[in-house]
Amino acid sequence: MSGSLRDTNLEGWNRPPVIVPDGEGELLEVAMGPHHPSTHGVFRMDLALDGERVVRLKPVFGYLHRNHEQIGETVSYLAMMPYTDRLDYICSLTNNWAYALAVEKLVGQAVPERAEYIRVILAELTRIVNHASAIGFLIQEMGASGTPLMYAFREREKILDLFESLTGSRMMCNYMRFGGCRVDPSAAWLDATRKVVAGLPQFAHEFENLLMSNEIVMARCQGVGKLRPELAINAGVTGPMLRASGVNYDIRKVDHYGVYDRFKFRVPLGDHGDIYDRYMVRVLEIHESIGILEQALKEIPGGPVMDPKAKIRGFRPKPGEAYGRIEGPKGELGFYLISDGGNSPYRFRVRPPSLINLTVLEDMCLGHNVADVVLIFGSVDIVLGEVDR
């Protein structure tokens, strides 16, 4: 069905041909957003419809363009850390980590072992929060108003309580530093985390059973919004969306950053690259994250959480540049920094996974009904703060 509309030629560039319907009638142009309940915030899609069928889709960005990159070039390195919380505001801790990693690469800073373990624990908790909310929002857009999202948010509140007691803030944690973490978690905090993690498998199974074999979920998700692996790679798609198309690329396994080498975990891969596979990859990643958390909480060593040699005041990296990236819950989150030896970076660039994953939105939606656009868009899992920055 979609093949006749647009044959994506990877070798060159073909504009999607606008199919003028045979006979009478004309295309209906719809501006979906920026205020639309299903666009996860302020995102706009300019659609051209032939009846119910999408023949053109142009995303419009910038409604939440908050100038992170400009601000990053005016404030000091450390002062940028709280801003990274607000990039992808569901997963502040992984953003912290990506930025800290980039700066550590820029200055060649080592991180103590205990801090690496804490980072892994926090990042995997964040991944669970993100995937659970993403599935909740996706199913909500399917019409199940409330229930799955409430399950997800119930679990999120438990994890957010852990974040709050460790970092002082529910959402904007601002916890990591160049060369470690800000505060050492107490034994009581680790025990509380163990308790929450012990309850997570039950939640994951419950969440899975609630939805996995639901007839409506299957009917609306399977075979819809397919993404071919070649196109996914060429378009720079990363994260669960790429793996749902069957490409084995997880930066935790590829870059060996942090202490991920020490944990046993599998990378779930999809087969068809449709919405259902993206949903299943996220569900399975929750299970793998729980496995990593259990191992990390068992093995966490003692010691300092901050490299004693790390410079905090008067932090001025030598001229040079670095690109650091991590496997964020939404895909490859990278920071590119150029230092000219000054107080603040000469160039501060965020590589947003959400924006680049949307490159293929049009390809996935063409030929489908307009109601499916909402679902396909939901399955990409974006946060507008990161798309527009």
Place this chain on the structure above:
Amino acid sequence: MEEGLKIELGKQGVFVTTIEELYNWGRKNSVWPMQFGLACCAIEMIATTMARYDLARFGAEVFRPSPRQADLMIISGTVTKKMAPQVVRLYNQMAEPRYVIAMGACAISGGPFKQGYNVLKGIDRYIPVDVHIPGCPPRPEALLQAFMTLQKKIEEQPLTGEGRPRHLDAEAQGEFPVPVQGEHDLEPTSNKLVWPLPVVIR
């Protein structure tokens, strides 16, 4: 009516009220917010409606996607210059009586992003705001507090005379001018009627 007499009559099973009290009691307990999230604060707004904080206790669980059916606009997050005309347009589309909560530092003043070239330095430059909540982002409890403050404000509104709600005032301004996106900035940069420049008296 005397407060003591009212209580005394209440003990006897006779409830006395005024039209104003009854009318405002009804209004304050069924505020329908608009389902309109802008940025980080929107996630906390969703968390407020979920099981733990349960906004439904305040009669405000019905989030309407259409501005035509909503009474309350929660500006939950940063308003950028690209988004500001749409926010004002949505506000214009809401039916009276309508209220606005500016949630978070960004909606109040631009917050941490104040120096950004695309960030509007406070939504009250264009539309009147009833309740401001500080925080980045405010906790769900803070949003509940803002709701209660708004309810109190509705309760205290007289139905006639000075300070009556706009839907009972034939002269009140209904439409607010929508800013135009110009070549360098929004035009005008603020609505002087709702956001007068401060006058410095030395």
Place this chain on the structure above:
Amino acid sequence: MKSVEEIKAAIEAAVPGAGVEIVPNPSPSGQHSLRLLPSHAVAVAYFLRDDEDLGLDFLSNLTGVDHLDKEIAEKVKVTRQVTKTVDGVEQTVDEVVEETRKHMEPGYLETVYHLFSMAKKHGPVVLRMRTVNRTDEVELPSVTPVWRSAEFQEREVFDLYGVVFTGHPDLRRLLMWPEFKDHPMRRDYKEPDDFEYEPTPHDTVLARAKDHKAAVAGQEGTGTGL
């Protein structure tokens, strides 16, 4: 993975006249980059993507950097002939003097590309390209036909820096509104005057307040002047 020197040699063998230059990176990250000539960039990009050893099929990051016109002061040792009186006889003697020479280095816009390989799981390879200047000759070839992931990122660089990518299928502003005229991430961008009253202006706010005062003084009967 191959080192930068090996990649440079491979590119030059495959694309004659590519003129690749290595830009060393002194930081501990050791991510050295290769500067390409815009005229050969697309051919090089195809080679990097399709080469069997490199297989850089994944363009991760594409961004712009602005470099302003810079005045460079260099101390140069100059030998010149001076007439001196030595022992009562006038002689011409060579003398070495230090002189400060100033010259303007024209500014340019630069784009930076970070490439990885999903098939071989290696990277990054960093590429760079420069425009001729910052004003009228700001064209660079688009790599969107090679890597689709460049589509939105090139639009963003066009929007915020004003680099015009030739060959991009749909070059429009990405983040700012279409009527907007400036390129706000350029380092000489001046924000519109939206100074707001502050009781204790300081630093940049004070400078802004003064600018605002001067601007308001020119117009009659506007505002309070603050």
